[in-house]
Amino acid sequence: MICDQCGERPASVIVKQKVQGQMTERHLCHVCAAENHNLNFVFEQDPLAIHQLLSNWFPKQQTSMSPVKKEVAVCPSCGFTFTKFLELGKFGCATCYDAFDSQLENIFKRLHNGNFEHAGKIPASYGSTLKIRKEIEELRKQMQVSIEDENFEEAAKFRDEIKELNLQLEGGASDGN
């Protein structure tokens, strides 16, 4: 069959178009098809959607579990399985991140040029909590050293400071500061 448009080259593309309710069918060669600006390619979905990329990168390993090893990761909060996450390309809730933690490093590395750890903004509330927790950790170590040195007066001082920080942590969590 010869191209409907140029009448020269062999037709290789069938173009079906709905114009005002009327379905038309045209046979075009690849050149005319590419030039035809009225072509309306409607993709049902993005050909490179995230879930398709994920499924290709992590094929079958989770979907076809052997009957012996039935350890499919399931999020206890929303019920998403790791398989569902791969199929959909989306998390169901914040807890999914912990439920699928062991697999995520690989996924993030592929999506973010080898990166898998956050290096940006930290919410103010979280930032101060994080700081206090780190401080407590540090004081605990120092207290341990004091106890080992039998310097109980100093150890008691550290204990009180830790107590104080723990109180701050509880208070901070409740009023969001």
Add this chain to the structure above:
Amino acid sequence: MAIERFLQPRASSWMANDGENVDIAMSTRIRLARNLSDFQFPYSFSEDEALKVDKEVSSALLDKGHELNHSFTHINIQETPKLQREVLVEKHLISPYLAKGTHSGSVLLSENEELSVMVNEEDHLRIQSLQSGFHLQEAYQVANQLDSLLEKNLSYAFHEKFGYLTSCPTNTGTGMRASVMLHLPALTMSHQIARIIPAISRLGMVVRGIYGEGSEALGNVYQISNQMTLGKSEYDILQDLQNMTEQIIQQERLAREAILNNSPIVLEDRIYRSLGTLTHSRLLTTEEAATCLSDVRLGIDLKMIAHMDMSILNELMIFMQPAFLQQYAGKPLQPKERDFARAKLFRERLNKENATNEGEEFA
């Protein structure tokens, strides 16, 4: 009704067209994706939870928004008629995904339309800041202030290692997508754009047509944005995007010069034909209008066309779209009728600006 002001064919301030490099970098957008820690994400939450999230976010912003010197209008998406939703999409104020109204959701819009929060899109919150011209840092500052205000009043889903937790793993970390809208006619005409796009993607950035993923570049307008959200701070991401955009602008300028030197008459002819089409035709398809707008825009930049205000072209880019034309006409229009209405809109708007008023107001 509160939504009416946003549906008017009135230019948002981000279409104003000011600032350096605005001839090429038309506008800047920052988007931050956030979720509340106590609710499941929109892919798995119930309608009841969706309502609660909407209420929680909306009341936080309506109560505290004044601290940012903005007053916000709350628009419930499901209660908004389809055509009006489409107008908001065409104005880039909400995403096509939110417009679908799959579950309870809303948008909170600042009066100047530069700042907005979509509730229950793919994530519980999508904070958006839009600015005219090339202003990545400024647009981020505004979005960041709003984000900091909200995080004081809401409990965000945040993870020590992964950062801000989002529905899609491509947004995890900063949750930030920064993008600049670029008019690149010379790089397109000289086919250099096909070489630039793959080079950019190798550096963790992406170029696409203006209407988001999978769309072609209508009227030679492209959007460049960061792809990576993990491993780099907001500051570094913005800096990289800034550098890349500056280089593309530079390349576009060189390409314009080359075309101007090699075939000035051909270029001038093309620009004036397009001007003729926009000011005199009786039927204009979206595609033809977009192509001609691009040429006329280039004509103004190259000082071939004088006495025409670029901001009108920015407005027309938005108002020539199907939902806007119908909203404006006050009735549904078939595609052919839209082409007629579009041509009329262009004639009236552009000829009026040329001080030779030949018709009535488009209505």
